[in-house]
Amino acid sequence: MEALAPQAARSAASRGRLHPEPEDDVRPAFQHDRDRIIHSKAFRRLKHKTQVFFAPAGDHYRTRLTHSLEVSQIARTIAKVLRLHEELTEAIALGHDLGHTPFGHAGEKVLDALVPGGFRHYEQSLRIVDVLENDGRGLNLTWEVRDGIGRHSKGKRGSPVGLDPEKRAATLEGQIMRVADLIAYVNHDIDDAVRAGVLNESELPRDAAAVLGPSSSARIARMVKDVVVETRNGDLSEIRMSEPILDATLAMRSFLFDAVYENKEATAEFRKATGILGGLWEKVRERPDEFLDRRIVETDGLDVATRDFLAGMTDRFAVTLYERLFIPKPWVGPMAWNQL
Amino acid sequence: MEALAPQAARSAASRGRLHPEPEDDVRPAFQHDRDRIIHSKAFRRLKHKTQVFFAPAGDHYRTRLTHSLEVSQIARTIAKVLRLHEELTEAIALGHDLGHTPFGHAGEKVLDALVPGGFRHYEQSLRIVDVLENDGRGLNLTWEVRDGIGRHSKGKRGSPVGLDPEKRAATLEGQIMRVADLIAYVNHDIDDAVRAGVLNESELPRDAAAVLGPSSSARIARMVKDVVVETRNGDLSEIRMSEPILDATLAMRSFLFDAVYENKEATAEFRKATGILGGLWEKVRERPDEFLDRRIVETDGLDVATRDFLAGMTDRFAVTLYERLFIPKPWVGPMAWNQL
Amino acid sequence: MEALAPQAARSAASRGRLHPEPEDDVRPAFQHDRDRIIHSKAFRRLKHKTQVFFAPAGDHYRTRLTHSLEVSQIARTIAKVLRLHEELTEAIALGHDLGHTPFGHAGEKVLDALVPGGFRHYEQSLRIVDVLENDGRGLNLTWEVRDGIGRHSKGKRGSPVGLDPEKRAATLEGQIMRVADLIAYVNHDIDDAVRAGVLNESELPRDAAAVLGPSSSARIARMVKDVVVETRNGDLSEIRMSEPILDATLAMRSFLFDAVYENKEATAEFRKATGILGGLWEKVRERPDEFLDRRIVETDGLDVATRDFLAGMTDRFAVTLYERLFIPKPWVGPMAWNQL
């Protein structure tokens, strides 16, 4: 294996963990972080948090888990070619979506309105790894992984590259994740939308498709190559994309927002998230002893404890709890002689 | 058959129908009214409006329908012995609960809070027979039946007899219904509560039980006889009960309120009515074209149309519509080559 | 309508009811009895007690209810032609199977082994009309109806006619029921067995079929006519059948026992009755307060109260209660933050 590039992060040079902790002899710090993320409960829950289409029947639709794995694969490919730190990249990629709410974008919007001070999933990702996991002790990750997770941000508008140094991740590995996230979802959510019958390949914006390629795999290859070439051309000062590819990618994302994320039919079921999460927010706060972690209620208050509970739910957990609390069940009495 | 008592109401002497209408040669007016009520949609829906226990499994529990039939049977027995008009009594008894909301007492409380101006089920019963049935033309009943239905009122406190003349029903037949309603539910709801395992016969108030008798059927017989004797003693000036029997009956009712209607465990599922009806009230008003009778919206406004829709629902209809509107369903896409 | 034959029973000449009771002006005593039976709970339960095939999907198979109605129809036809009392005949026919256990013949065999002193469904029929119905007060029927119900007995061997006077019913109407019961089940259970695919018409005993006719309806007509003619020939001294028809009928019954009632495949599911009823017998006696009528336990003891409860169950009630008591259910705990 070739040596790491000088710009690569190094476990040994890490700025350290949230709480001091002797490092393992065998597994370097960043690899250790990746393993901790993979074995966390929040990571396993990603499997049951659907991305765009609610709990679909087919097994081929993305969930937050398959998305995280795809981001990780793309990010590692880029990191490897650029001779940057693969395990650090992987750790950040696998951890970047831990804080996602149930019910995708719709769920996040609802929580943002409910929680005093608003809700941002990347902040919640950090809270999970810093505090909530491990029965309240957190995963105690390195500064670099935490920086990468916390800097991640996506949305309808923000650019994946070219950010002010103080806004972007401090490591190149962290910057890779941001661009890999965009590459992954722009392409794979199109696949899902086509498969779901919401979109027809032929409706994609022609100019962007001409620049990027005729299929998802072609487009991913094109984007990855561009990131690698451009970043190399810039001597690894930061992660970069060329203007034509960036423009085409952003055009694709813009189309995706209009045609899928904000498509009324596709998101009809997700929009019920408002009722579900709103109803849970209310009931849970009425009976905190029954639902919430007493320690968090005491130290951070009811809002924070409720937010942590709701944001942590999988789609199915949220629906099941809602049904328990809101749908009346038939009375089941005894079966005795006077029932005859 | 013996002749009617002089104090009895008579079809031929009716103050007439809401809208003038030639009477049938064969069926006198009050009998005609009874038939119209029996064939109305609202009457059939009573079968699916449960009384105290939500949708219980066994088929021995009361519904609004079986309750109405029992009230009718008790009322007719009293009317017959007093030589009052049986069909008029029956018509009032069968119609008195038409306006009940889904989810029993809990449902009524919720609607009362939601509807501007409040909600009273006896007013809604009148609205149903006057307006809503028959595709908006109403059942066009006689003044006497309408008076009986509209004067009916029950609750935790009101007495079934001894009301001011202007508050009680104008006919003795209408007054009978009020007392028969109390006799029926006080006794039969105890039966249901015992069957449901919520109550034990031995917990009934001793004094009242000593006065009234050891079983439901004994108590009903005792109460009916008292009404007949007392009313006869009063020369049929009004429907009456003796003080000891009335007191014992009201003690029984009071016990029933504490032990059953307001019993937390028994009414746990019914209390979800708040969420269900509140949620429907909101959604239905957002999309009136989809749910409401356009004619009512135009003439009486959105509140009235929504009230009529919600109050008319059976328990099951309300739950099913709520689930459709609030519980997300898995995405069902096509099954094509790219799903393999 | 022609006058009753001199040998017919008459309401006015009844030996009276179990407990003295003023008779109705309008409905004569035997008609009153018929109505009381029809409105009893035990009669309604017959609908859910299957005859030969357990809970079959199609709705054409006999239950104890349809069997009772068919017996009644045949019995009334015979009574009418012989100018005997139709309502008395009907009352006995509709009441004769009230005491049947769940799970048909198999169920009866099991209870017979479980109950100290054995179990006979016709005795239980009497117990139901005398005691259990009407919340412990019984239906208080006339002596003649009770005699008819109590004398009924069928089985693999006993003859329907020609019994010693002290063994047969005291009224001709009661004797009719016994023969009508045989006519009904011999023919209709063959129909059901063919429909169920257990039997092929061509397998019926040839000689008997040659005598009786090629189809169920032909055979019923043949048997009914024979009873009428023979009984008339005997001047209505007792209900009679001619030897050839009786022999052929008994040959048919014998075949039916071999081919259907004791057919291993057809009765495989019914034989599970042993486990079900045996299991319930045990559990119910362990927790009598939960399951049994306290009054019966106190006056008649645990065995009788358990017998009354088990014998009264419909097939479905027995299975459902068994599942509740014997099949473990998954633990349903709370859904709180530590379930995430």
Place this chain on the structure above:
Amino acid sequence: MEALAPQAARSAASRGRLHPEPEDDVRPAFQHDRDRIIHSKAFRRLKHKTQVFFAPAGDHYRTRLTHSLEVSQIARTIAKVLRLHEELTEAIALGHDLGHTPFGHAGEKVLDALVPGGFRHYEQSLRIVDVLENDGRGLNLTWEVRDGIGRHSKGKRGSPVGLDPEKRAATLEGQIMRVADLIAYVNHDIDDAVRAGVLNESELPRDAAAVLGPSSSARIARMVKDVVVETRNGDLSEIRMSEPILDATLAMRSFLFDAVYENKEATAEFRKATGILGGLWEKVRERPDEFLDRRIVETDGLDVATRDFLAGMTDRFAVTLYERLFIPKPWVGPMAWNQL
């Protein structure tokens, strides 16, 4: 990796397998044993044998499989620090519960009563690895693994350490398993009971909790450390715990028995095991050809073959087979012209 301690067991020095067999070049004997256990059918079945709560809805409750994996993790930690043989420890830990019956403690009690001579799960574990696995040829494990599995015993009273030499496992690795088993279930069953809503953390015995720590993970760490320190202090002569920690641990276990294992509500469903296993025991013996391994019936008799079959069942298998044998199914006949 550091060298093994002198007191550690060694593959090369094993007293050998049940049946002589050439050893693999690559995998040493103890590692081979671990792999054989992991690939055995009995090991896979542990996943569907629940520990305390019957087939719970949530995925977080322990099963025999997750328990075995946790025991293995704790045991390996201890073995590693003490420089004992990790793979041997792991093999014993993963194999120690193979012989468990369905339905947890309740199931074992029932089988103990049914099987002539009684039933002990550790003997059955040995029988599985010696005989039943591998289509009757057994896994042919080493003497040391078999000794560890066979010496394992837990229960309400027995101490995990300090046994007579002839009663305890011959290897230190085998002794570790016994103490690791206790550490695992005392802590994790408390977790499960809290999650299930059966227990509240605050109800734990105060003194023991003060000694051991405020959370499961803290208590496990405390116990493990104690075992390591004490055993080292004793120069690895045997596996030891200090008196204060041992006392606190046993107090915790005692509490657990009272509050959970013998808690009526928590074990209500498990107590149905008596009916299920008793019923199966009877039916299976009636039709051995249909259910049992003919070879075992011939060589060891009906009792042993039935015991092997019942003890091997998962909870679900037992329930499903019971339902097949005891619950009647609706008759499904043909659908022909005469069904119309």
Place this chain on the structure above:
Amino acid sequence: MEALAPQAARSAASRGRLHPEPEDDVRPAFQHDRDRIIHSKAFRRLKHKTQVFFAPAGDHYRTRLTHSLEVSQIARTIAKVLRLHEELTEAIALGHDLGHTPFGHAGEKVLDALVPGGFRHYEQSLRIVDVLENDGRGLNLTWEVRDGIGRHSKGKRGSPVGLDPEKRAATLEGQIMRVADLIAYVNHDIDDAVRAGVLNESELPRDAAAVLGPSSSARIARMVKDVVVETRNGDLSEIRMSEPILDATLAMRSFLFDAVYENKEATAEFRKATGILGGLWEKVRERPDEFLDRRIVETDGLDVATRDFLAGMTDRFAVTLYERLFIPKPWVGPMAWNQL
């Protein structure tokens, strides 16, 4: 009751039954026919043959049964006012749809293509009453009822009145049914389509609606009155409608065909009838012994027997049988020791 008009049919003057049969003393022939139809199996099956919408959830949608009852009510109203024979009218109305296939119009089209010689439901109605009912003996109805049933014909084009004497029913009562059928379905199928969300009241053809009235009940009243007045004006020579009302009615029917019966969305599920009935036609003929009445196969051949079986099915019966024959079921083997 007023006397019958001279033009009315009379039981006593009937041309007689298919097979000579002594008439009942009490019930005149036409009334007897009505009762036979009501008690026939084919009549009961109408309840499970849906009219336009396949097996809808709500219970307000028409089935062939509710349609037949509505036709009967309209026809009897007309007959009564014109002093024609009510029971004859009722018998024809209740019997006119007995021969309908499953799956409504779609089912009839499929059978018409499958059966050599084609399929017409009114011919099948006759076959049912003449042959199939009563286990192959038919209902043996009077000539007048059979004429009325056999002359009935509806469809997209044919006029309900003004037919050539040799094409129309011989009795006025038979002619009434034809016009009542049209009045019923034109109005009630509009109701159902609105309720089903397929149609909006406002889309009805304006001119026709202006002539006939703004609601179903208004339109029915208008049409009935027109038939009565016009027929009276023609001295009861035949049943008549005025040209404006007839034109408006036919316009309404034409609209209904376009907007509902041939509406792609509304009939999507019904169009699967082709596959279902085609598949059954094939399989049933492969195994006639299993499915068909042997007697019909022998006397009328396989085509006729198959047609009778398929045409007689309810929608649900057809679907269930199809699933049995075409959808593979998981293998259910034994549960023995080697399944562990």
Place this chain on the structure above:
Amino acid sequence: MEALAPQAARSAASRGRLHPEPEDDVRPAFQHDRDRIIHSKAFRRLKHKTQVFFAPAGDHYRTRLTHSLEVSQIARTIAKVLRLHEELTEAIALGHDLGHTPFGHAGEKVLDALVPGGFRHYEQSLRIVDVLENDGRGLNLTWEVRDGIGRHSKGKRGSPVGLDPEKRAATLEGQIMRVADLIAYVNHDIDDAVRAGVLNESELPRDAAAVLGPSSSARIARMVKDVVVETRNGDLSEIRMSEPILDATLAMRSFLFDAVYENKEATAEFRKATGILGGLWEKVRERPDEFLDRRIVETDGLDVATRDFLAGMTDRFAVTLYERLFIPKPWVGPMAWNQL
């Protein structure tokens, strides 16, 4: 590890890939091929393609996936001992059944009749790896793996060894797979048939069983040893079996065809494949845009595209799609005021 035999294939000496492609530094070509097959969608689908028994309830029945893994295990054992290329052997074994249709042998027969030019699953396996996988780009495997997959052929008659050089696989590794396939299914399908209750061990052909051994594992060991010894005796010129073992193996196969594959009861559900696949073939071709890959339709025509779609389906996918297309669903309309 010992060196490869001179007759073994070598990655470095491969005749190359379908399309030229730079080889990986780390993973040699054949190992790369194995990984590509394991990660292909077609390989994952094998899990849901049952072998002999349709979608059985127990988890122990073979699917195409478990069969492929067993073939691979046997083939690798042989390859290892003969010092041939394990990864090449594994790649061919895991890929040899990729082209199997749903519904086992029955499904293949149906497709063979439907597809113009016929259908052979080994050709379809090649088509999958060459074209269909990877969104139309194929897996681009080496010539040797493709040769092995394409030469594979089994059936009722063909011998696994001794073929003409031009008919057999070019590599010894490819020849191993053919013999390993036979060894695997002859033995394991017997196991499954016994477990399914279709076969009794004692019915196996005595002579063959005497030669090969008394249990599946004994027989596999015997056959594998024979292949190794015979092939070594022939100096690895080709893969060989001795005549007695070959004869006994073929006798076993012959028995298996008669007793299981062509057993009417065992394959009853599979024979419904004719209807399912025939129905899908028709519907899919009517609406190609909805179901088929447009690119294949354009380049290879409708037949090929339909074949690729149908052959790729799992059993469950085929059944589900068939139900969607052929079974009518109840109408689900709105729930508005006029549904009350």
